[in-house]
Amino acid sequence: MSALQSIQQLQSRVNQSIIGQEHIVERLVLALLANGNVLMEGLPGLAKTRAIKALASNLESDFSRIQFTPDLLPADITGSDMYFEESGxxxxxxxxxxxxxxxxxxxxxxxxxxxxxxxxxxxxxERTVTVGDNTHNLPDLFMVLATQNPVEQEGTYPLPEAQMDRFLMHVNISYTSEDDEIQIIRLVRGEKTHGGTPSEDKQIPQQSVFDARQEIDAVSVAENMDRYIVDLITATRHPDRYGEELGSLIDVGASPRGSLAIDKCARAHAWLHERDYVTPDDITAVAYDCLRHRIMPSYEAQADGMTATDILQQLIPRIAVA
Known part of the structure; x- marks a missing residue:
């Protein structure tokens, strides 16, 4: 089985567990292929936790869950030096x-x-953890799915914009359709009936992910596609060039990390759709998720109830491909 077939099979299996959230599943797979991390935002009960668990259960991997609370310490995440005594x-x-x-x-x-x-x-x-004088490397296959709840913000510590930039993508998860919700009820009911028996399908090996990354590195990007990516980023820094009414909506535009994120994700998107070259559709397909956490809406935009996504929906369609 080729790397592409293995990854497509992985995506298909996760979609069977996460009904009606194909967009979310694809973003998780893209982040895995692009060796990045995902920040997922949505109301409780929308399968954020289930999504990463389904990915972990179908991929040869070690899964860890960290429930963030106000009394958590850094060592609770990274680990620490412990004192052991043997034979005196x-x-x-x-x-x-x-x-x-x-x-x-x-x-x-x-x-x-x-x-x-x-x-x-x-x-x-950094993909490393330093404790004391020693630096410890994290596994080669490593991805963080961080979640946050857009409501009940009392007592929370919002991530600073500079740290949000560390995430490859910021994905919003929304309600499913009524028909999909009926399927969800039946799926969970069936799992309860059968005792939640795990799938007998063999897990996708980690090597398939590493092979896929090598193939994605070979996906070609034409010069005009590079220019299109840069034009998207430049538009977030100088929105007034694309409409006087847009000029007052953004205080801070995307950093160069935004360009790199779109490039990585667009190549992974093209590869996942069986192309060895990037098209404008690949770029626009990932642009919103790669940019919504990298721009800062102005006070005027926030006062009007506009989110970063609302601004990007007005801005990106105005940018032409060279």
Missing amino acids: HGSFRFQPGPIFGNLILADEVNRAPAKVQAALLEAME
Whole structure:
């Protein structure tokens, strides 16, 4: 089985567990292929946790869940040096924390203090954890899915914009259709009836992900596609060029990380759809998720109830492909 077939099979299996959220499942797979991390925002009960669990159960991986709370400490995530005594001799050994897994669910990341968030985001960026004088490498297959709840913000610690930039994509998850919700009821009812018996299908090996990444590196991007990506980023910094009414909507535009994120995700999107070259549709398909957390709406935009997504929906269609 080729790497493409393996990844498509993985995506199909997860879609069977997460009904009506094909867009979300595809974003998780794209982040996995692009070696990035995802921030997912949505109301409780919309299958954020179930999505990463379904991915972990179908992929050869170690899954860790970290429930973020206000009393969490950085060492609760990274691990710490512990004192062990054997045969009358004592020594300190590193006891790895839950961050040393392959797929990490950072549940309600905005409920932990800044030091804890910083410890997680540093590990995401550097792919290492330093405790004392020793630096420990994280696994080659590593992805964090951080979730946050858009309601009940009392007592939370919102992620600073500079740290939000560390996420490859910021995905919004919404309600499913009525027909999909009927299927969800039947799916969960069937799981309860059969005792939640796990699938007998063999897990997709990690090597398939690594092979896929090598093939994605070979996906070609034409010069005009590079220009289109840069034009998208430039438009968030100078929105007034695309309409006087847009000029007052954005205070801070996307950083160069935005360009890199779109490039990575667009190539992964093209590969996943069986193309060895990037099209404008690949770029626009991922642009919203790669940019919504990298722009800061102005006070005037927020006063009018506009979100970053609303602004991007007005801005991106006005940018032509060179």
